[in-house]
Amino acid sequence: MINFPNAKINLGLNIVAKRNDGFHDIETCMVPIPLYDALEMIPAKKTVFESSGLEIPGAEKDNLVLKALKLIRKDFPDVGDVHIHLHKNIPMGAGLGGGSADAAFALVLMNKLFDLHLESWFLEEYAAQIGSDCAFFVENTPKIATGRGEVLAPVNVDLKGDYLVLVKPPIHIGTKEAYAGVRPKKSEVPLVDILSDKSLWKDSLRNDFEESIFSKHPELPAIKKRMYDSGAYYAAMSGSGSTVFGLFTQALPEMKWADGYFVFEATL
Secondary structure, X not given: OEEXXXXXXXXXXXXXXXXXXXXXXXXXXXXXXXXXXXXXXXXXXXXEEEEEEOOOOOOHHHOHHHHHHHHHHHHOOXXXXXXXXXXXXXXXXXOOOHHHXXXXXXXXXXXXXXXXXXXXXXXHHHHHHHOOOOOXXXXXXXXXXXXXXXXXXXXXXXXXXXXXXXXXXXXXXXXXXXXXXXXXXXXXXXXXXXXXXXXXXXXXXXXXXXXXXXXXXXXXXXXXXXXXXXXXOEEEEOOOOOOEEEEEOOOOOOOOOOOOOEEXXXXX
């Protein structure tokens, strides 16, 4: 069986408070976008994981797809061996949730492949144990995420027909670096209120990571400025970076970027 884990962008990201467990409470809106990995899983005599496409850093045992398999096997020991092939197309360390999507889509695949009959809310509970934004990708529709990112609520955000431009320079921003520079605070205006009116987004829809990360990586505010100069109605860093995206009401003429930049454009 095969499926296609997709990336996401964040519309606003408020770091609300530091938690006793070392994580942070956040408030954000996550929206799926049509940038995909490919994940294949078939029954096998021995569990094998292989990948192609973009190189995946770190040890194989730390891969989130294998963590999803291990987690399912704790409660469902009859889940057999599988041959897994992941084709990696979503860049890593980009704030696009590619690894989290791979894990969540692996859970969905195993649910179908082994007839586990788990409902979405149950899969979301498993996904939340793997990563803070993994649960979002189970239903994979626009959601307001709070808590660590695992508390999800539907939101009426419609980007259909809008044009998306993603640009990631060749820099990696780790989660530790991203959170080191933030000062948690509650937003004065509820995120859902800002999202209800796109005319408010440019001035009111903020990513709290930008303040500290932009000062360390000037390429990022330069990309954001170029998005607005090119007519974006909204531009921001996605998640903890290092991707900057722009939303436009219509497709753009081809834009040239520096060598080594990852660029993705699509109509939503």
